Amino acid sequence: MGRRVRLAGLAVVVTAAALPCLLSACSVSPAYYLQAAGGQIALLSHSRPIDDVVAESDTPQSLRANLERARQIRRFASDSLGLPDNDSYARYTELDRPYVSWNVFAADPLSVRLKEWCVPVAGCIGYLGYFNKADADARAAELRAQGYDVYVGGVPAYSTLGWFSDPLLSTFIAWPETEFARLLFHELSHQVAYVKDDTEFNESFATTVEEAGVERWMAQPGKAPLREGFARAQMMREDFRALVLDFRSQLQALYASDLPAADKLARKSALITAMGERYRQIKAERWGGYAGYDRWFAQPINNALLASVGVYTGKVPAFRRMLAACGDVMPRFYKGVKQIASQPRDARDRALSSGACPD
Numbered sequence: 001m002g003r004r005v006r007l008a009g010l011a012v013v014v015t016a017a018a019l020p021c022l023l024s025a026c027s028v029s030p031a032y033y034l035q036a037a038g039g040q041i042a043l044l045s046h047s048r049p050i051d052d053v054v055a056e057s058d059t060p061q062s063l064r065a066n067l068e069r070a071r072q073i074r075r076f077a078s079d080s081l082g083l084p085d086n087d088s089y090a091r092y093t094e095l096d097r098p099y100v101s102w103n104v105f106a107a108d109p110l111s112v113r114l115k116e117w118c119v120p121v122a123g124c125i126g127y128l129g130y131f132n133k134a135d136a137d138a139r140a141a142e143l144r145a146q147g148y149d150v151y152v153g154g155v156p157a158y159s160t161l162g163w164f165s166d167p168l169l170s171t172f173i174a175w176p177e178t179e180f181a182r183l184l185f186h187e188l189s190h191q192v193a194y195v196k197d198d199t200e201f202n203e204s205f206a207t208t209v210e211e212a213g214v215e216r217w218m219a220q221p222g223k224a225p226l227r228e229g230f231a232r233a234q235m236m237r238e239d240f241r242a243l244v245l246d247f248r249s250q251l252q253a254l255y256a257s258d259l260p261a262a263d264k265l266a267r268k269s270a271l272i273t274a275m276g277e278r279y280r281q282i283k284a285e286r287w288g289g290y291a292g293y294d295r296w297f298a299q300p301i302n303n304a305l306l307a308s309v310g311v312y313t314g315k316v317p318a319f320r321r322m323l324a325a326c327g328d329v330m331p332r333f334y335k336g337v338k339q340i341a342s343q344p345r346d347a348r349d350r351a352l353s354s355g356a357c358p359d
Contacts (some may be wrong), residue, residue, distance in 0.1 A: 028117050028128065039101065039131025040164070047091035047167040066173045067092060073181050073217070081213050082331040083188040087165035094170045099154030102136035103127040106148040107303035110255045110264055112248050114307045115148065123196035126307070129155065149302035157183055159190035178214050178230045185213035192334050193341045201348065203312030205337055208319035212330070239282055240293055244309045247275040251306070272301050318352045326357035333357070 050067050053059055070089065078085035105127045106115040114126030130136035133152075140150045156171040172183055189209035195201050211234075218226050254267055279297050283289060299305070319337075326333040336358040340351045351358065 028119060032128065035131060035135055036129070040160070042131075043093055043100070043167065043169075044164060047093040050090060050092055050168070053092050063173070067168070069177065070168055070173065070180070070184070073177075073184055076217060077185055077188055077213065080216060081185065081209070082334060083185065083209075083213075084162065084191045086162070086191075088162070088188065088191070089166060089168050089184060091165065091167040092169075092173070093167045097133075098171065099133075099156055100169055100171050101129045101131050101155045101158065102133050103129050103153050103155055103308075104136050104139050104143070105151045105153065105304040105308045106140075106143045107307050109147065109149050109303065110261065110268075112252050112255070112303050112307045114304065115143075123198075125199055129158070149304040151302065151304035151308055153308060157187055159187040161194050162191040176229075178218065178226055178233070181214050181217050182210045186210040193337045195341045195348070198345065198348075200312050200314055201341070201352075204315035204319055207313050207316050208323060209330075211316075212323060212328075236287055236290065236292070239286060241309065241313070243275065243278060243282065244306060247271055247278075248306045251303070275301070315352060318355065321355035322352065322357060325355055 050071060054064050054067055074089045077083040107113060108115075116124045116126050117128055118124040128136075128139060130139065133154075136152050140152050143150045157169060158166075160166055166187065172180060175183065186206045186209065189206040190202065192209075193202070193205055214230065217223065218230060250271055251268060254264055254271070257264070259267070276297055279293070283291070283293070322336060323330075323333045326336055339358045340348050343351060
């Protein structure tokens with residue numbers, strides 16, 4: 001479950017729209033687009049149709065079973081959730097690494113606001129994605145040298161927003177059923193609606209779809225055994241998110257205060273220590289000792305890491321209200337979301353906060 005603390009769903013988007021940036025001033029260097037293009041091309045060129053992989057005699061039975069399950073969930077996504085019915089996730093790519101890419105996040109030592117980079121198609125985003133970890137680590141080192149808090153996180157999957165037919169990947173094909181379904185529904189939802197320069201809107205919408213989708217998946221006959229485990233996992237996810245958001249808010253208030261910078265840094269360290277103590281309390285009292293998040297708390301915790309968690313899901317409650325107002329009918333919900341997405345930010349925020357289903 002700890003591994004499912006999601007980073008941004010969109011790690012790297014590579015299209016012809018990036019070409020002008022190779023010839024003019026952009027927020028990131030031409031080398032960034034070249035590595036992204038190379039990584040995307042390699043990912044697609046090594047993909048194979050699921051039917052071919054399943055039919056091969058040397059395909060492990062476990063992989064064959066996971067691919068068959070993936071096809072069922074993919075079909076459900078279109079037939080029951082109204083998500084795009086296209087060639088996405090009709091192919092499979094075996095990778096020789098644990099993640100498809102790595103995201104680099106950066107924040108000022110006295111701020112929980114992520115540094116942003118502006119790229120074609122995706123707009124301004126709070127991270128940069130690299131297909132090679134060495135490249136991500138090199139960029140992270142540059143940012144640390146500039147004085148930023150930096151975090152490098154592995155990404156199991158991402159969406160190209162429908163520009164390419166995204167394949168299934170070995171980085172997530174063997175995940176538990178509900179976790180796999182969450183991811184697939186989430187990534188497909190990015191093809192339904194995407195607003196440039198509004199990551200919170202995009203990720204909150206996708207999170208709402210994934211949660212509603214998994215609830216519907218588990219409501220099918222024979223899926224009852226999944227529900228208890230999913231409810232427990234969801235409870236721990238919410239506890240973790242609430243914990244991080246609470247302490248991030250405390251840090252935000254600290255950074256906005258009139259204290260000298262040295263005092264702010266000292267109190268920052270104390271708050272991070274207190275967060276770790278609070279986590280251990282929650283783990284013992286609510287989770288029965290479940291240790292799935294130990295690895296997260298064992299790493300160096302800084303503003304970039306804190307800002308990368310839950311920062312993109314603030315509008316989930318508003319999207320949930322909107323879905324309910326749309327009668328829990330997914331196509332009607334998508335139509336309303338796309339209508340809101342076309343509006344300027346202020347109007348978009350007002351429409352979403354109203355909780356109404358646009359007609």
